[in-house]
Amino acid sequence: xxxxxxxxxxxxxxxxxxxxxxxxxxxxxxQSEFEVPEADETGTTFVENAIIKARNACKYTGLPAxxxxxxxxxxxxxxxxxxxxARFAGVGATDEKNNKLLVELLSDMPEVNRDARYVAVLVLMxxxxxxxxxxxxxxxxxxxxxxxxxxxxxxxxxxxxxxxKGCTAAQLPAQEKNAISHRGKAMEKLLAQLSS
Amino acid sequence: xxxxxxxxxxxxxxxxxxxxxxxxxxxxxxQSEFEVPEADETGTTFVENAIIKARNACKYTGLPAxxxxxxxxxxxxxxxxxxxxARFAGVGATDEKNNKLLVELLSDMPEVNRDARYVAVLVLMxxxxxxxxxxxxxxxxxxxxxxxxxxxxxxxxxxxxxxxKGCTAAQLPAQEKNAISHRGKAMEKLLAQLSS
Numbered sequence: 001x002x003x004x005x006x007x008x009x010x011x012x013x014x015x016x017x018x019x020x021x022x023x024x025x026x027x028x029x030x031q032s033e034f035e036v037p038e039a040d041e042t043g044t045t046f047v048e049n050a051i052i053k054a055r056n057a058c059k060y061t062g063l064p065a066x067x068x069x070x071x072x073x074x075x076x077x078x079x080x081x082x083x084x085x086a087r088f089a090g091v092g093a094t095d096e097k098n099n100k101l102l103v104e105l106l107s108d109m110p111e112v113n114r115d116a117r118y119v120a121v122l123v124l125m126x127x128x129x130x131x132x133x134x135x136x137x138x139x140x141x142x143x144x145x146x147x148x149x150x151x152x153x154x155x156x157x158x159x160x161x162x163x164x165k166g167c168t169a170a171q172l173p174a175q176e177k178n179a180i181s182h183r184g185k186a187m188e189k190l191l192a193q194l195s196s
Numbered sequence: 197x198x199x200x201x202x203x204x205x206x207x208x209x210x211x212x213x214x215x216x217x218x219x220x221x222x223x224x225x226x227q228s229e230f231e232v233p234e235a236d237e238t239g240t241t242f243v244e245n246a247i248i249k250a251r252n253a254c255k256y257t258g259l260p261a262x263x264x265x266x267x268x269x270x271x272x273x274x275x276x277x278x279x280x281x282a283r284f285a286g287v288g289a290t291d292e293k294n295n296k297l298l299v300e301l302l303s304d305m306p307e308v309n310r311d312a313r314y315v316a317v318l319v320l321m322x323x324x325x326x327x328x329x330x331x332x333x334x335x336x337x338x339x340x341x342x343x344x345x346x347x348x349x350x351x352x353x354x355x356x357x358x359x360x361k362g363c364t365a366a367q368l369p370a371q372e373k374n375a376i377s378h379r380g381k382a383m384e385k386l387l388a389q390l391s392s
Contacts (some may be wrong), residue, residue: 051241092306131278
């Protein structure tokens with residue numbers, strides 16, 4: 001069984017990836033099991049930040065690593081918060097604070113386009129100097145609602161209305177969300193590439 | 197007609213891209229028509245270097261930009277020269293010097309695996325802060341021959357033997373090469389994405 005490090009401390013992501021890759025005989029372990037200093041996410045694109053995190057994990061573990069970078073792009077905010085989604089209201093901001101800022105900004109623009117898109121990029125690097133990482137991107141289109149609804153998921157989910165489901169992402173059970181979400185789609189592509 | 201800057205000074209690449217994108221009503225112009233300082237290719241992956249070049253062109257022209265980064269990976273050299281292909285024998289090295297170094301290194305390893313892979317990554321960014329550039333990768337498998345053959349193409353082409361054609365890349369007419377090459381495949385993917 002091949003070992004793969006996940007460059008993230010998120011336990012939900014770890015479990016998700018473990019389930020996905022177990023059939024391929026790939027054992028996903030958390031980066032927290034090693035001494036890996038935090039990487040500096042200096043990229044202006046999701047893929048650059050995912051590469052920075054994956055390369056960092058490879059470097060300090062000597063193992064292949066996978067990283068994801070994701071965020072939300074809001075049309076009325078010209079694509080913001082984008083790569084800054086997790087730190088929209090400041091470094092270390094909670095989901096609550098980030099969502100509050102988003103709602104405040106959009107409340108001041110009553111007639112704007114509230115279209116939004118979730119983006120996830122997954123990167124798999126075999127080693128620190130891997131020049132051709134596997135890159136898989138998934139997107140999920142929806143629109144921002146000012147009133148939060150639902151208590152599942154995380155991030156901007158309570159404000160991300162999914163027209164095809166008639167509810168927000170936070171109102172969808174995990175399995176239903178994963179089947180259509182940005183991360184779910186990126187994962188599906190990764191699985192297809194690893195299987196072939 | 198939409199304008200797109202090519203972040204390269206290579207006239208062959210410009211002509212190739214102009215031909216490819218003319219049917220989509222996209223006018224490709226060379227970055228040399230603007231004042232664009234050279235970008236520092238600090239990436240360890242092809243995609244990072246292509247992003248660096250495309251972002252730099254967007255920044256200084258205010259237009260959408262496309263960049264490519266490409267190179268060759270040789271199995272016996274553990275993937276080298278990779279992202280350093282154009283500067284394998286030193287910054288500003290000629291194709292001749294790079295090829296000479298490659299042949300010297302492999303001559304010292306008579307029984308090694310001479311499998312090689314050309315890689316090209318194309319990146320299209322709509323603006324400097326575009327967090328989700330279009331990324332298209334193409335690869336081309338072959339093997340290194342120590343005796344150069346053919347005088348077409350460029351780079352490592354005279355030493356890149358293409359089994360399916362029974363000759364080197366430098367012995368293929370441009371059109372025939374473009375139909376199966378790493379760059380040709382990446383271009384095809386780009387065209388498909390832009391058309392949809």
